[in-house]
Amino acid sequence: xxxxxxxxxxxxxxxxxxxxxxxxxxxxxxxxxxxxxxxxxxxxxxxxxxxxxxxxxxxxxxxxxxxxxxxxxxxxxxxxxxxxxxxxxxxxxxxxxxxxxxxxxxxxxxxxxxxxxxxxxxxxxxxxxxxxxxxxxxxxxxxxxxxxxxxxxxxxxxxxxxxxxxxxxxxxxxxxxxxxxxxxxxxxxxxxxxxxxxxxxxxxxxxxxxxxxxxxxxxxxxxxxxxxxxxxxxxxxxxxxxxxxxxxxxxxxxxx
Amino acid sequence: xxxxxxxxxxxxxxxxxxxxxxxxxxxxxxxxxxxxxxxxxxxxxxxxxxxxxxxxxxxxxxxxxxxxxxxxxxxxxxxxxxxxxxxxxxxxxxxxxxxxxxxxxxxxxxxxxxxxxxxxxxxxxxxxxxxxxxxxxxxxxxxxxxxxxxxxxxxxxxxxxxxxxxxxxxxxxxxxxxxxxxxxxxxxxxxxxxxxxxxxxxxxxxxxxxxxxxxxxxxxxxxxxxxxxxxxxxxxxxxxxxxxxxxxxxxxxxxxxxxxxxxxxxxxxxxxxxxxxxxxxxxxxxxxxxxxxxxxx
Amino acid sequence: xxxxxxxxxxxxxxxxxxxxxxxxxxxxxxxxxxxxxxxxxxxxxxxxxxxxxxxxxxxxxxxxxxxxxxxxxxxxxxxxxxxxxxxxxxxxxxxxxxxxxxxxxxxxxxxxxxxxxxxxxxxxxxxxxxxxxxxxxxxxxxxxxxxxxxxxxxxxxxxxxxxxxxxxxxxxxxxxxxxxxxxxxxxxxxxxxxxxxxxxxxxxxxxxxxxxxxxxxxxxxxxxxxxxxxxxxxxxxxxxxxxxxxxxxxxxxxxxxxxxxxxxxxxxxxxxxxxxxxxxx
Numbered sequence: 001x002x003x004x005x006x007x008x009x010x011x012x013x014x015x016x017x018x019x020x021x022x023x024x025x026x027x028x029x030x031x032x033x034x035x036x037x038x039x040x041x042x043x044x045x046x047x048x049x050x051x052x053x054x055x056x057x058x059x060x061x062x063x064x065x066x067x068x069x070x071x072x073x074x075x076x077x078x079x080x081x082x083x084x085x086x087x088x089x090x091x092x093x094x095x096x097x098x099x100x101x102x103x104x105x106x107x108x109x110x111x112x113x114x115x116x117x118x119x120x121x122x123x124x125x126x127x128x129x130x131x132x133x134x135x136x137x138x139x140x141x142x143x144x145x146x147x148x149x150x151x152x153x154x155x156x157x158x159x160x161x162x163x164x165x166x167x168x169x170x171x172x173x174x175x176x177x178x179x180x181x182x183x184x185x186x187x188x189x190x191x192x193x194x195x196x197x198x199x200x201x202x203x204x205x206x207x208x209x210x211x212x213x214x215x216x217x218x219x220x221x222x223x224x225x226x227x228x229x230x231x232x233x234x235x236x237x238x239x240x241x242x243x244x245x246x247x248x249x250x251x252x253x254x255x256x
Numbered sequence: 257x258x259x260x261x262x263x264x265x266x267x268x269x270x271x272x273x274x275x276x277x278x279x280x281x282x283x284x285x286x287x288x289x290x291x292x293x294x295x296x297x298x299x300x301x302x303x304x305x306x307x308x309x310x311x312x313x314x315x316x317x318x319x320x321x322x323x324x325x326x327x328x329x330x331x332x333x334x335x336x337x338x339x340x341x342x343x344x345x346x347x348x349x350x351x352x353x354x355x356x357x358x359x360x361x362x363x364x365x366x367x368x369x370x371x372x373x374x375x376x377x378x379x380x381x382x383x384x385x386x387x388x389x390x391x392x393x394x395x396x397x398x399x400x401x402x403x404x405x406x407x408x409x410x411x412x413x414x415x416x417x418x419x420x421x422x423x424x425x426x427x428x429x430x431x432x433x434x435x436x437x438x439x440x441x442x443x444x445x446x447x448x449x450x451x452x453x454x455x456x457x458x459x460x461x462x463x464x465x466x467x468x469x470x471x472x473x474x475x476x477x478x479x480x481x482x483x484x485x486x487x488x489x490x491x492x493x494x495x496x497x498x499x500x501x502x503x504x505x506x507x508x509x510x511x512x513x514x515x516x517x518x519x520x521x522x523x524x525x526x527x528x529x530x531x532x533x534x535x536x537x538x539x540x541x542x543x544x545x546x547x548x549x550x551x552x553x
Numbered sequence: 554x555x556x557x558x559x560x561x562x563x564x565x566x567x568x569x570x571x572x573x574x575x576x577x578x579x580x581x582x583x584x585x586x587x588x589x590x591x592x593x594x595x596x597x598x599x600x601x602x603x604x605x606x607x608x609x610x611x612x613x614x615x616x617x618x619x620x621x622x623x624x625x626x627x628x629x630x631x632x633x634x635x636x637x638x639x640x641x642x643x644x645x646x647x648x649x650x651x652x653x654x655x656x657x658x659x660x661x662x663x664x665x666x667x668x669x670x671x672x673x674x675x676x677x678x679x680x681x682x683x684x685x686x687x688x689x690x691x692x693x694x695x696x697x698x699x700x701x702x703x704x705x706x707x708x709x710x711x712x713x714x715x716x717x718x719x720x721x722x723x724x725x726x727x728x729x730x731x732x733x734x735x736x737x738x739x740x741x742x743x744x745x746x747x748x749x750x751x752x753x754x755x756x757x758x759x760x761x762x763x764x765x766x767x768x769x770x771x772x773x774x775x776x777x778x779x780x781x782x783x784x785x786x787x788x789x790x791x792x793x794x795x796x797x798x799x800x801x802x803x804x805x806x807x808x809x810x811x812x813x814x815x816x817x818x819x820x821x822x823x824x825x826x827x828x829x830x831x832x833x834x
Contacts, residue, residue, distance in 0.1 A: 054432055081438070082558075089436035095429045099450050108447075109437045114557040158433075165437070258734040262651075265643035266660040269708070272701055273663035276670060279678045337575030345569045346576070354576055361583040363822030364815055365762030367789045371796045371811050372586045375593075409582050416579075440561055442568035469671025471765040472789075476796060496673050496765070503680070503769050517681070520674045528669040535665075 003071035005030045005169050005199040006051055011067055013046050016060035020046040021223045023065070028216075033195045035210035035217030035231060036203045039243055043223040044203040045092075048171050051201070052087050053080070070168060085113065088162035092174040094154035096146035096161065102129075103142040105157055109165035124164060132160035133190055152183025159190060163198075170200045176209070188213060207239030221246045280524065283517030287311060290511075295518060301482055303509040311515035315484050317522075319492040322485060323404045323474065324467040330408030331463045335416035336449070336456065343423055343448075344441040362413035370476035373406035374398070378477060381489065390487035398479035401488035406473050411466060415459040418538065422455030423448060454537050461534030469527045471496040495519050587815065594812025597805050604809055608776045609791075612800045619810050624778040625771065625785040626761070628692050633699035633760035637707045638753050640700075645711025645752065650737050668705035673765035675701050680769040690772035692785035698766035703756040710755050714748025715741060751828045758821045761814065764789040788814055 006028040013021040021043045028034045036044045049055040050067060053074060067074050069087060074080040088109070096105045106125045110116050116124045125142075129135040134156040138149070146157060155175060162170060172191070176184035191200060191213050202217075204210055210217055210231055218228040219242070226246065227234050235242070287295060290308065298312025342351050378397035386401070387393030394402075426448055434444045449456065479491020480501055493501075499516050506513040598604055603618050610617035644660060651657040667675075679698040684690050718741060726740040727733075742749065764787075772784025775791060788810045795807035 052436060054435055057432065057435060085438050087436075089433075091429055091433065093429060095427075095433045097430065097433070097447060097451070099453075100447075108439075112437065112439055112443055112561075161437075171436075258738045262643045262647045262734065263656060265640050266647040266656055268640055269644045269660055269667070269704065270663040272704070273666045275682065276667070276675065276678050276701075279681050280674070283681060334575050334579055337572040338579055340568070341572035341576045345572065350576075354580060357580050357583045359822065359826065360587070360819050361579075363758065363762075363818045364586065365764070365789060365818055367762075367764045367792045368586065368590065368811050368815050370764075371792055371807060372589055374796050376585065376589060409579070412579055440565040442565050443561075445568070465669065469673070471671065471673040471768075472793060476793070496671060499673055499677065500765065500768055503677070513681075517677065520671075520677045523671050524669075524674050527671050528666060531669040532665070 002030060003068070004028055005032075005034075005070060006201065007066075007068040008047075008050070009066040009068075011047075011050060011063070011065035013043075013050055013055055013064075014060075014062040015058055019223060021050065024220070024223075024225055026218050026225065026228055028199065028201055030199050031195070032216055033191065033200045033202055033214045035214035036201060036220065037207060037210055037217055037234065037239075038205070038220035038226075039247075040205060041222075042220040044205075044220055045173055046223075047220065048089075048173050048201065048203050052084055052089060052171060054089070085165070086167050087169045087171065088165055088167035089171040090155070090158050090162050090173065090175050092177050094151060094158050094178070096149070096154050096157045098145060098147040100146060101143045102138050102146055102149070102157060105146045106160045106164050109161060113165060115165070125160075128160040128164040129157075131163050131190075131194065132156045133186060134160055152179050152186065155179060155183070155187060156190070159187070163194070167198060170194065170198045172200060172202045174203050174205065177205070207235055211235060222250060276524070280517050280521040283514055284521050285514075287511060287514040287518050295515070296522070299482075299484070303505065303512055305508055305510075308511040309509055311511060313495060313498070313515075313519050313522075315482055316493040316495045316498045316519070319400060319478075319483075319485055320468055320494040320496070320523075320526075322488075323400055323407065323478070323492075323494055324464050326400070326404035326488070327407035327411060327467040327470075328460055328464045330405060331411035331415045331467075332456070332460050334408070334412045335419050335459065338412075338416050339419045339423055340442075340445045340449070342420070344445050358413040358416060361410075362417075364410075366410060366470065366472040367476075369406050369410045370473040373402060373473060373477040377406055378402050386489045390489040392483060392490045393487070394479050394489060394491040396479060396491075398477050398491055399489045400478060400485045400492050403474045403478040403494075404488070406477055407467050407470050410470070410473060411463045414466070415463045418455055418459040418462065419452065422452035426451055458534045458538035461530050461537065465527045465530035465534060468530070469496065469523060471500050475500045495523050499523075590808065590812045590815050593805070593808035594810075594815075597809030598812055609795075609806055610802055612798075612803065614802060616802045616805050619788060619791055619806055619813075621778040622775055622786045622788050622791040622810065623813075625692055625695070625774075626787040626789070628778075628781065628785075629696040629699055629767065629771070629787055630757055630760045632693075632696035633703055634753060634757040636696070636700035637703035637756040637760070641704050641707025641752065641756060642711050642749060644704075645708040646715065646737060646742070648708060648712040649715035650733075650741075664705045664708050667701060668709070671765070672702050672763050673768065676766040676769045679766070684770055687782070689782075690770055690784050692771060692778075692781045692783070695767040695771035695785065695787065698770045699760040699763060702763055702766050703759040706759050707752045707756040710752035711745075711749060714745050714751070717748075718744060747828050751825055754821055754825045754828065758818060758825065761821070762789070762818055764793050768793070 004027050009025050011021055011024040024047060036047055038044050046055060050063060051069060055061050063075060070083050072079055072083040074084060103125055106128050107121055110121060110124055126135060134153060137153060149157060176187050202214060214231050216230050217234055219226040219234050294312060297314055299314040300310050300312045303309045342354060381399060381402050382397030434447060474494050475497040478497055480493055480497060481491040483490055483492045485492040499519055502512060502516060605618060605623060606620050607618035608621050647657055648661055676698050679694055683694040683697060722744060726736050767787050767790055771786055771790060773786055773794060774784040775786050778785060792807045792810045795803040798804060
């Protein structure tokens with residue numbers, strides 16, 4: 001039995017005095033599309049960033065508990081860097097490096113790792129852009145700056161950039177939140193395709209998107225796990241009614 | 257009533273600026289009429305008490321550009337390196353210390369730098385035997401190199417504040433993206449510096465403008481000699497050090513005052529041009545970052 | 554993959570060390586400058602009242618003091634601060650509040666030009682316009698020179714801090730219905746007192762630190778202060794002229810003056826920083 005893609009145990013994250021995650025325990029099976037659901041501010045982005053250690057970039061960040069990625073304890077094991085190089089991330093607002101060309105944006109990951117050079121690199125870039133369903137639109141202008149692309153194209157470029165390093169785990173932080181419906185649909189298609197080869201953790205506030213794309217997931221509220229498991233059981237009722245009752249019980253607790 | 261106050265202040269300021277340009281132009285008209293372009297191209301500097309004499313500032317002009325370029329290179333190299341260190345490698349406390357030191361350094365009068373250059377750097381250059389590397393190496397250690405080094409140091413706090421501000425202004429999401437790609441410190445710096453290259457260029461231009469106009473430090477450390485410095489450890493004159501050292505003779509030599517005014521006009525033009533260009537470029541701080549919301553295909 | 558990873562790490566380490574060395578170099582230079590000033594200058598300063606009250610001793614003789622140059626500095630800086638404030642504050646107000654008007658646009662260019670002028674050029678112009686007709690260098694001419702050099706900084710600071718007043722406060726002030734310039738003068742400027750104070754400090758910092766503008770205009774009277782319309786000197790001039798002299802006692806005075814100037818400037822600078830960081834609305 002292979003280790004799960006990600007396993008956390010009693011994971012807590014503080015930013016200075018305020019606690020963003022409380023004893024979160026989840027398991028992300030390999031090959032799944034795993035959704036992280038919840039209203040804004042519930043800690044979804046923090047959870048994602050705890051998985052690739054980006055959380056440590058923030059001021060006063062502190063992490064307690066266990067995070068195992070592809071079987072490696074990334075906060076304690078010295079081989080953490082090696083395993084994290086097999087993890088890639090796509091962000092909510094497309095962030096291709098604006099001054100670099102389309103080609104260089106995709107190539108940056110492989111170049112840093114020395115994965116390929118010359119013709120091999122060209123092939124790799126092409127492969128990544130094809131996987132991200134962007135190749136046909138940019139194949140004639142690979143040298144143009146990334147800033148010349150539209151928002152939807154830029155996000156697909158970011159996906160290509162993330163794929164170029166051949167990751168085993170892909171972290172996606174609300175990748176369609178800032179896109180129009182047409183582009184969002186394109187990216188959802190992409191995610192379905194990619195899920196056959198890569199484990200994907202998808203943070204989303206859109207319950208329907210989770211139903212469409214994910215097999216399992218976790219529902220977070222105020223930094224705590226509410227429920228984890230198959231999507232159908234997390235979203236047994238309508239999402240809005242779930243959130244309503246969570247908010248109501250939180251208010252009751254505060255009043256008490 | 258108040259408007260009159262404010263407007264007349266504005267008019268006075270305009271008058272002052274006009275006075276500067278006009279005075280210099282009028283004073284230099286004499287020598288420019290006499291010598292024309294050879295004022296700038298000739299290296300002959302021969303004052304005369306009886307007749308007009310001949311004044312050519314080619315040598316100081318070249319040295320001015322050399323000192324300016326060298327000082328700017330030093331300031332830029334130090335600044336970029338320091339900014340990269342502060343942002344990618346340095347722990348928080350060190351950042352604060354260096355920031356305070358930089359601030360204190362920026363406040364020091366140039367004459368303090370000049371004194372230090374004369375008493376510390378020049379002897380160092382002399383004792384390190386660097387002068388002997390040059391044909392007409394300076395016996396005192398005062399040289400183009402010494403001047404450029406001290407001016408470069410003086411310029412560093414300002415240059416690094418320009419670059420640092422731009423580096424800070426890069427949106428956090430790009431930093432996250434670089435980390436998620438596994439980029440190490442120097443790899444991140446390479447990408448980020450590429451994003452702020454306009455500010456680096458602006459810092460270079462602004463520094464050059466200031467270096468060209470700098471008098472006090474240069475006068476104390478350059479050795480005041482009419483020399484074409486093919487080698488940096490030789491003494492020389494820049495236009496500003498020339499003006500500083502020669503003005504006293506203006507009463508003796510009839511043509512000298514006009515020559516110095518013309519030299520000053522040249523200095524003003526050079527400084528104004530580079531500074532204006534630098535400020536324009538510095539306007540666009542980070543290259544190509546466009547904030548866009550949901551866009552269409 | 555491993556070897557590459559090690560090479561990357563080594564390269565990163567190299568860059569880390571190199572950049573740290575640069576930062577250290579800057580720190581070291583700044584430290585050495587301040588340290589030299591302290592080591593060489595403190596003993597001179599600690600001679601007490603004589604440093605501040607006596608003129609320099611004869612060449613190669615007693616150390617004496619810097620009193621005439623100190624007086625010269627105080628007088629010129631005071632006048633320069635006053636003049637640059639009197640001109641710079643209203644000019645800055647015009648630049649901020651009448652932005653876009655033809656007068657303001659020309660004034661903006663004028664301020665830029667003065668700021669871009671090397672300070673020795675300013676000195677030369679004042680020399681031509683004031684010293685030559687007066688037939689003598691003077692503290693007055695020096696003060697005028699310094700005022701011109703300081704002016705753009707004062708104006709720019711006032712302009713920036715006025716421009717930084719948040720829109721809500723502006724709207725509140727103007728909604729009171731007073732004529733525009735009365736509103737500016739009675740409400741916006743007091744709201745911005747810190748900005749104006751910072752501007753004044755900046756002006757005096759500039760005036761204190763400059764040597765080139767006073768080179769032709771002040772004269773070189775180090776032995777006594779003769780009056781505002783007579784040749785004079787400043788601390789920075791004293792350093793400039795005494796720095797390279799072969800006389801031990803004069804060099805000591807120069808260091809004392811250096812330390813004094815350094816202390817004054819850094820205190821003014823930190824004061825400015827305190828003030829401007831306190832500009833919160």
